[in-house]
Amino acid sequence: MGYISEKDKEYLKGEFDKYLKEKVKLLVFTGDNCQYCNVAVDIAKEVQDLHDAIEFEEHSINDELAKEWGLEHVPTVVITDGDKYGGRIRYVGLPSGYEFSSMIEDIIDVSRRTADVSDEVRAQLDMIDKPVKIQVFVTPTCPYCPKAVRTAHRFAILNPNITGEMVEAVEFPEWANKWNVMSVPHILINEDVQFIGAYPDEQYIKYVVEAYKKL
Amino acid sequence: MELGFVLPSASRESKEVDLAIIGAGPAGLSAGIYAIRAGLSAIIIDKGNAGGLAEDAPFVENYLGFEGIKGEELAKKFKDHARNYVEISERNEVKDIIPEGEKYLIKAESGEYIARAIIFSTGTTHKHLGIPGEKELFGKGVSYCVTCDGYFYKGKKVAVIGGGNSGAIAAIYLKDIGVEPEIFEFMPKYMCEKAYQKMIEDRGIPYHKNVRVTEITGDEKVTGIKYEDRETGEIHEFAADGVFIYVGLVPMSELAKKIGVETNKWGYINVDQKMRTNVPRVYAAGDVTGTAGQIIIAAGQGAVAALSAYEDLMLS
Numbered sequence: 353m354g355y356i357s358e359k360d361k362e363y364l365k366g367e368f369d370k371y372l373k374e375k376v377k378l379l380v381f382t383g384d385n386c387q388y389c390n391v392a393v394d395i396a397k398e399v400q401d402l403h404d405a406i407e408f409e410e411h412s413i414n415d416e417l418a419k420e421w422g423l424e425h426v427p428t429v430v431i432t433d434g435d436k437y438g439g440r441i442r443y444v445g446l447p448s449g450y451e452f453s454s455m456i457e458d459i460i461d462v463s464r465r466t467a468d469v470s471d472e473v474r475a476q477l478d479m480i481d482k483p484v485k486i487q488v489f490v491t492p493t494c495p496y497c498p499k500a501v502r503t504a505h506r507f508a509i510l511n512p513n514i515t516g517e518m519v520e521a522v523e524f525p526e527w528a529n530k531w532n533v534m535s536v537p538h539i540l541i542n543e544d545v546q547f548i549g550a551y552p553d554e555q556y557i558k559y560v561v562e563a564y565k566k567l
Numbered sequence: 568m569e570l571g572f573v574l575p576s577a578s579r580e581s582k583e584v585d586l587a588i589i590g591a592g593p594a595g596l597s598a599g600i601y602a603i604r605a606g607l608s609a610i611i612i613d614k615g616n617a618g619g620l621a622e623d624a625p626f627v628e629n630y631l632g633f634e635g636i637k638g639e640e641l642a643k644k645f646k647d648h649a650r651n652y653v654e655i656s657e658r659n660e661v662k663d664i665i666p667e668g669e670k671y672l673i674k675a676e677s678g679e680y681i682a683r684a685i686i687f688s689t690g691t692t693h694k695h696l697g698i699p700g701e702k703e704l705f706g707k708g709v710s711y712c713v714t715c716d717g718y719f720y721k722g723k724k725v726a727v728i729g730g731g732n733s734g735a736i737a738a739i740y741l742k743d744i745g746v747e748p749e750i751f752e753f754m755p756k757y758m759c760e761k762a763y764q765k766m767i768e769d770r771g772i773p774y775h776k777n778v779r780v781t782e783i784t785g786d787e788k789v790t791g792i793k794y795e796d797r798e799t800g801e802i803h804e805f806a807a808d809g810v811f812i813y814v815g816l817v818p819m820s821e822l823a824k825k826i827g828v829e830t831n832k833w834g835y836i837n838v839d840q841k842m843r844t845n846v847p848r849v850y851a852a853g854d855v856t857g858t859a860g861q862i863i864i865a866a867g868q869g870a871v872a873a874l875s876a877y878e879d880l881m882l883s
Contacts, residue, residue: 356572363574363650494716495712534706
C-alpha cells in the first residue's frame with residue numbers, strides 16, 4: 353500500500369496521458385537527520401510509475417548538482433527538464449497536502465515546457481534579466497497556498513533568471529521564524545521584498561519587479 | 568504529520584458549453600453533477616481550489632451520511648465525485664463576463680468560455696472587522712484561516728473573535744492542535760450550535776459573551792486585544808500572540824452584478840425557489856444567495872439551479 357490511493361493514481365494517469373509531452377525529471381535530494389526524506393522518495397517513485405515521461409532520481413544533498421543549484425535542505429524536490437529549468441522549480445520539505453496538487457501541475461507544465469500567463473504579465477517577466485529568487489512559505493493544510501507556489505513556479509518556467517522555491521514552514525520552523533512567517537502563503541523575494549496572500553499574477557509580478565529593480 | 572494528497576484539475580482549453588458554473592464549492596460541484604447527468608455540457612471554473620469554504624472547515628459534523636469529517640476530506644470527496652462527470656478548471660479566475668446576444672462570453676485567466684447559461688456559485692469570503700490593528704497586523708498575528716496558520720501558535724494564547732459556528736469550530740481546531748484559544752462574542756449568549764457549545768465547554772475554552780473587541784494591539788507583532796464589556800462599558804485587555812477573526816461572511820457577487828443580476832442590500836444574490844435570478848438563464852446557488860452557510864444547503868441549491876438551467880435550455 354503506497355501513499356497515493358489507487359483511485360487517485362487512476363485519475364493522475366488520465367491527466368498525465370492527456371497533458372504530458374516531453375520528459376520530466378523528478379529529483380529528490382536527501383541527507384542525514386531527515387524525517388521526511390523516505391516519504392519524499394516513496395511519493396516520487398509512485399508518481400514516476402504513473403507515466404513513462406516521468407523519471408525519478410535520488411540525489412545526495414552533498415553532491416555536485418546540489419552545490420551547483422545551491423540546495424541545502426532535505427528533502428528538496430526538484431522538477432526539471434534536466435536542462436534549461438535546472439534546479440529552479442523546487443520544493444523544500446514534503447509537497448504533501450495541498451502542495452501535492454502544485455507538484456502535479458508543475459510536472460505537467462515542465463513537460464509542456466511552458467506555463468500560462470497573460471501577455472501583460474509575460475511582458476513584465478521578460479524584462480527580468482538578473483537572478484530573482486521567490487520563496488513561498490506554506491503549510492500543507494493551507495488551501496490558498498498552492499496558488500502562490502504555482503505562480504512562483506510558472507514565473508520560473510517562463511524566465512531563466514527566476515527561481516521558485518516552496519518552503520514548508522512546519523518542517524522548517526526556524527527558517528519560518530527568521531522571516532516572521534505567521535500567515536501563509538508568505539512570499540519572500542530575494543530575501544527582501546515580502547508579501548502575504550495568494551494574489552493574482554498581475555499583483556504578484558509587481559512585487560517581483562520591485563525586488564528586481566532593487567538589484 | 569498526516570499526509571493528504573490533494574489532486575489538481577487544470578482544464579485549459581477554451582470551449583463553448585451549455586452551462587458555465589462559476590465557483591467550485593459544494594454548490595458548484597453539485598450543480599456540475601446534476602447538469603451533466605441531465606444532458607447539458609458544462610464546465611466549472613474556480614479562482615482557487617475546488618471545495619470552496621468547505622475546505623476551511625476543520626471538521627464537519629452535520630453533513631448527512633458523515634458523522635464527523637474534516638472539511639478538507641469532504642471537499643476532496645465532492646471534487647472526486649464531480650470530476651467523474653464534469654470538467655473543473657481550478658486556479659483560474661473569471662475576470663469578466665460579456666453578454667453576446669443570447670450567450671455569454673466568459674473571460675478567465677486562462678481560457679475563454681462561451682455559455683448559454685451561468686450559475687453563480689461564487690460563495691462568500693471572510694469579513695473584516697474594521698478595527699484598529701486589524702489591517703496593520705495582518706500576517707503579524709492577525710489571521711482569517713486556522714487551518715493555514717494555526718500551527719504557528721502551538722503552545723501560545725490566541726483570541727478568536729466571533730463566537731458563531733465558524734469561530735467556534737476554529738477555536739476547537741486550535742485547542743486540538745495545542746493552541747490556547749479564547750473566544751470573544753459580541754452577543755450576550757452562545758451564538759454557535761449547541762453541539763459546538765458542548766465541545767467548547769468540554770475542552771474548557773473560555774467563551775467571553777457580550778463583548779466588543781475594539782482594537783488589536785501590537786507594533787511589530789500582535790500582543791493582544793482590547794475589548795469592551797458591553798454591560799459595564801469597562802475596557803479590558805487580553806494578552807495574545809495571535810488573533811483569528813471569524814465575524815461573518817461577505818458575498819462575492821461583483822461579477823454577477825456586472826451583468827445586471829440583482830442582489831439584496833448586503834450583496835447576496837436574489838433568487839427565486841428555482842434559483843433563478845432576475846436575468847434570464849442566470850442562476851445562483853450556495854452561500855452567495857445568503858442562506859444559512861451550510862454545505863448541505865449549498866449542495867441542494869446547486870442541484871436545483873442545474874435542473875432549472877436544464878429546464879430553461881432544453882425543455883422550453
